[in-house]
Amino acid sequence: MNKLDFKFELHKKYFRRSLDLLPGESAVFDYSRLTILYFALIGLDILDGLDSLSEDRKKDIIEWVYRLQLVPNENCSVHKCGFMGSTTVIHLKNHPGSEKYCESNVAMTYMALCILITMGDNLSRVNKSAVLQGVASLQKPDGSFKSNYEHGESDLRFVYCSLAICNILNDSSGINVNNAIKFISKCLNYDGAFGQNPGTESHGGSTYCAVASLSLLNKLNIVLDDNKSKILERWAVNRQTKGGFQGRPNKEADTCYSFWLGATLSIMGSLNRINSERNRTFALHNANLITGGFSKNMESIPDPMHTCLSLCGLSLIGEENLNPINPALNITVRATNYLKQIQADSTSPNKNIFNTDTDY
């Protein structure tokens, strides 16, 4: 058996298992189960494996996600609205005085929307205006965004999620785009790449968040002129080491950076400057041929995130029979086309698909 063969069915099975039941050690993801759902479904979509889920199963998933939505009412102010990551404290939904503990998280809202689009849901039950006001209330004076309202931390990750939500819902009128761009610019470092916050070390993940954010805003060239693009491109191609990509200089390669840096270069139009063959070999060497799935390196076991992002990385470099992805939103091109269709329908007269007052 050739180790470098791509085992489609095995990886599909891996994701289907993750969709059902996770082992007890996954309890540290208890508050963000939605992220596992996201990685499993985007991954399945890349593998063209969504058809292997029954219609009932798809409906179950959609209903489970919508249950995590918080909509405005007397016990939930609009700045807490959006999606939660799990059902851990869902019992507090609509419970008087509990909105401090039962609040949305911007990363979870972004992933919830991606899941719904990927599942073919037309977002009609998303309370668009509440989600957008929720996002707007997370923006800080420096332009960055917090993860959640109460004591949430802020950095480029949540800037990206916020801008992706505005992009998906086709409305950024509630946020201060200029301040967001200023913040992103401040995260640009002396070595040409981006750190998570101004001054912090350049990192593949935060560089992706910056470049994808700017691309969603159509402002890539404003922050990165030709010279800066060139330096960033050098930094990014230099991350390829022993085949795979590392997240920072002088660190070990990890399969997820084939996505973070691959997508960064893809957005910049420079992905053809990496060594795709060796990147592919690195990813496939980290595929588990017994359980399915991909691990971050040879010393680890597979997990849904590294499996999904390995597939994203492989899709970017044109692996055969994988569905292409949209590197800026990290959903498939198929799902993106469906999103465009929803967006077009919603702007046509007399047809407001983004229902703004459904209390689901």
Add this chain to the structure above:
Amino acid sequence: MESLIKHYNSLKQIIFRIFKRIVGQSILYKVSGAVFNMVDQNQEHKSDSPDLYEAADNFNYVLYRDRPEWKDVQPIAQDDGPARVVQIAYSTKFSDVYDYFRAVLKSGEKSLRALSLVTDAITLNPANYTVWIYRLEIVKHLKVDLNNELEYISNVIREFTKNYQVWQYRKTIVEMLNDPSGELEFTADILDMDSKNYHAWQYRQWVLTTFSELMQYELNFVDNLISQDMRNNSAWNQRYFVINNSDPDSDVINKELEYTFGKIRILSKNESAWNYLRGLLLYSENGVLEDKVRDFCSNLYNKGNRSVHLMSCLIDLTDADDSTDPENVEKIKFALKLCFDLASDYDPIRRYYWAYISKDIELKFNFKEHDTKIVIENNRMN
């Protein structure tokens, strides 16, 4: 029986107070669970853990539902709705703690026993930020000594060094204390475990920015780390952070340039030092620093050094020079030769990249005829 429990509980309170006075509260958080649970064991104890290892680990642990002092609380099970999606096979302990946590969150109880419950909930899943929010509210309500809370969070961070919430909580406590006196030492300890821990560095930068009087010691700290491991990119980044924040004059920048030259002479294949050098050039006026760097690079190259980063730097310096004087033709030829050598011998993994750079230089200087053209097989992407 009822009076016995009452008696037992008041005894517990007394022991708790004595303990608190002797050892301070933070250790109490850690110890009290163990001590009282051992006592609790003598009460009605039933363990139905499905996992043998878990059972062994938690030999002395009593589920909340079996603790007499929690009898008045009705636990609330997780409401996952009708659909079964990404379920987790929670351990009995996890479900039990979180069932009681849900109940406490709903009732809003802010008591010592709630604090102890929250401590367990954190240990089981420190990524649940709502537990941290609630902990803070209990701490404020009970007016817990914040210094003890700082000690508690220090212990938790030592266990979960790469969790976001633990650092965020520390920040909140230090802000409330308005006392950063132990923070540099603490982050230094954590960086001693992993000198590239992003969370620790980010937190350290927050400390230095918020309490700027601490910045004066930072360059020494960075010096030590770079001496220990010249490839520590986080330390180089911190160096830039310190210098950049000090509003440096040309003397400082020149000193930094010499420092970096020195490190590169020892380890020329170290990308971190070369990136730092690039950062220093951002301070250059009228090309003065570029000339120094060019001399340094030429010198190394002529001595036979073929570090990829040295060669890249030489290419960049040529590329930046837009002059069309005849002397430049030789420089362009040299840059193209460097691209060729990198693609074929010194950096073949990036041969597509160097082919592109070579082509870019050809186009920019309209320089089509030369004998170092890079011929490459088809890249998957091309």
